[in-house]
Amino acid sequence: MKLLTHIPSWLKNKYLLAGAFFVIWMLFFDPKDIPSGFERKQKLNELQNSEQHLDELITDSQKELQLLKNDAQSIEKYAREKYMMKKDNEDLFILKSPLKSD
Numbered sequence: 001m002k003l004l005t006h007i008p009s010w011l012k013n014k015y016l017l018a019g020a021f022f023v024i025w026m027l028f029f030d031p032k033d034i035p036s037g038f039e040r041k042q043k044l045n046e047l048q049n050s051e052q053h054l055d056e057l058i059t060d061s062q063k064e065l066q067l068l069k070n071d072a073q074s075i076e077k078y079a080r081e082k083y084m085m086k087k088d089n090e091d092l093f094i095l096k097s098p099l100k101s102d
Contacts, residue, residue: 064078
């Protein structure tokens with residue numbers, strides 16, 4: 001009991017101890033604690049940026065699809081660029097850039 005007499009009286013206050021325990025629990029151990037909140041906010045921002053990028057890709061793809069549906073020259077250009085198609089009387093040369101060596 002001699003050990004208990006050296007503890008300051010404000011540390012013996014059960015309300016202070018309960019409050020401190022509650023604050024520590026809410027800040028660090030609760031599923032909705034502060035560090036997890038920052039991580040979730042960062043993940044949300046990344047997903048929103050990804051959504052914007054994907055929306056832009058969808059818009060570009062829809063424009064390209066409309067162009068391919070309505071224009072014969074664009075179909076030919078697309079086939080030549082993407083699938084390396086050629087006409088019977090043409091030769092096709094594929095040039096690749098050299099790899100960079102460090």
